[in-house]
Amino acid sequence: MKNIYDVAIVGAGPGGIATxxxxxxxxxxxxxxxxxxxxxxxxxRKYFKDNKPVDKDWKGIHVDLIGNINFEGGTKESTLDLFDDSLEKHLIEAKFNTEVSHVKRVDDHFEVVVTSGESYLSKNVVIAIGKMGKPNMPSYKIPLTLKKQINHTIIECKGNEDVLVVGGGDSACEYAYFICKDNNVTFNYRKEVITRAHPNNVDNLMKSAEEGKIELRMGVDIEKIEDENGKIKAYFTDGKIKLFDRAIYALGGVTPKEFLLNCSVQLDGEDNIILDEKNKNDKGLYVAGDIAGSIGGSIALALNHGYNIVTDLKEKLAV
Known part of the structure; x- marks a missing residue:
């Protein structure tokens, strides 16, 4: 008979680690x-630049921590250290380089199946994946020959490049002003005013633009891009055409609906995840982190999700 776990957690981001x-x-x-x-x-690790500030009150929205993991903000490195320390002190079986294919209910427990074909049984399952695994893409076609130059993060930026950053959220603003010291940056947003990003990020972006470090292309969109001898040729709706070495599309992420359905997660008529105050989706099935929060990207909120879930599990498992 297979070992039956008390809880299986899919995803080792802040929500999964906290849980x-x-x-x-x-x-x-x-x-x-x-x-x-x-x-x-x-x-x-992938989307945050080294020494990037990591705020507890993400996007200026205050979150009161309710759990046992102390997180008061810091940098990328201190945040990773915090989770390393939490893992080292606690007895947790972690299977890295292991992708879950689907989760199905079997009588009074769940079967978690990974892509290698192995399966694991658990009384409860927590889906704690993020949205960034499936980034939003523009409506126009991206030439396959430009695949290496089209990115969603700044990790690949080498310096001394002409870089186009597309988007109007926090990530787009942060990416632009983080790389403008070493690259020629053009920031493009289809609207004339940035309303979705935190004011601090907008201020940093505008200050860099005033200092001549970033060219702003606001209120215009991109009609198409082409490959011109390995360069990204961008056609803007105001008639301007410009060449770039690299483009970073920071357009946010999409809730991976197909994966959620494969994991037996219940959705409402508008494809929103159904959750109660304890982050419960269905009997024995919970959702934590980015896909469960109204404040996408909030580490503090993800930590609270983990605490909410476990307080519910504690009563259910009578520990």
Whole structure:
């Protein structure tokens, strides 16, 4: 007979880490975490520039922490250290480089199936994946020959490049002013005013533009892009055409509906995840992190999700 875990957690970002650590602190013994990357917190590692400030009150919205993981903001590095420390102190079985294919209910428990074909049984399952695994793309076609130059993060920026940053949110603003010291940056947003980003990020962007470090192309859109001898040729709606070495599309992420349905997650008529105050989606099935929060990207909110879930599990498992 297979070992049956008390809780299986899909995703090792802040929501998954918080759930696993809180579970140990509440006396839940059989915990397993699945992460398709080779380490925890891959979104932070991949999408955040080194020494990037990480705020507890993300986008200026205050979140009161209710759990046992102390997080008061810091940098990318200190945030990763915090989660490393939490994992080292707690007995958690983690399976990295392991991607979950689907989760199905079997009688009074769940079967978690990974892409290698192996399956694991658990009384409860927490889906704690982020949206950034499936970034939004523009409506126009991206030439396959430009695949390496079209990015969603600044990780690939080499310096001394002409870089086009597209978007109007926090990530777009942050990316633009982080790389403008070493690159020629053009910031493009289809609207004339940025309303979705935190005021601090907008101020940093505008200050860099005033200093001549960033060219703003506001209130115009991109009609199409072409490959011109390995360069990105962008056609703007105001008639301007410009060449770039690299383009970064920071257009946010999409809730991976197909994956959620494969994991037995219940959605309402508008494809929103159904959740109660304890982050419960269905009996024994919970959702945490980016896809469960109204404040996408809030680490503090993801930590609270983990605490909410475990307090519910504690009563259910009678630990």
């Amino acid at each position: 696993s650590c809180e579970a140990v602190l509440f006396g839940i013994k059989k915990i397993i975490v699945f992460e398709k990357g080779n380490n925890h917190s891959n979104t932070i």
